[in-house]
Amino acid sequence: MTELTLISPRxxxxxxxxxxxxxxELRVLQAGIERTERRxxxxxxxxxxxxxxxxxxxxxxEMEETLELAEWVGEWRLLASLRERSEVLxxxxxxx
Numbered sequence: 001m002t003e004l005t006l007i008s009p010r011x012x013x014x015x016x017x018x019x020x021x022x023x024x025e026l027r028v029l030q031a032g033i034e035r036t037e038r039r040x041x042x043x044x045x046x047x048x049x050x051x052x053x054x055x056x057x058x059x060x061x062e063m064e065e066t067l068e069l070a071e072w073v074g075e076w077r078l079l080a081s082l083r084e085r086s087e088v089l090x091x092x093x094x095x096x
Contacts, residue, residue: 015094022089029086036079043072051076 006014040051047054055076057063 019094022092026086026089029082029089033079033082033086036075036082039075040072040079043068043075 006018008014043054044050049057051072054063054069054072058065058069058073063069
């Protein structure tokens with residue numbers, strides 16, 4: 001478990017500010033996830049492969065390396081990163 005202490009020289013409640021910032025970041029991440037999922041679905045439709053099958057074949061050198069396929073790999077990795085960041089933020093709890 002990671003713990004964070006925030007200190008401000010102002011007499012202003014920080015919790016509402018931090019909660020709002022986290023909600024906003026989650027909205028941004030969700031928009032990125034949705035955009036990336038759409039891009040991935042486009043690749044899957046174009047090539048008639050699920051991303052899992054594509055990645056298996058790509059990593060086994062069964063597919064010719066192209067800029068577009070490298071982009072697909074990048075989108076897949078980006079999606080994993082966005083989802084992980086979103087999960088981390090969703091799990092944050094404030095001590096009373």
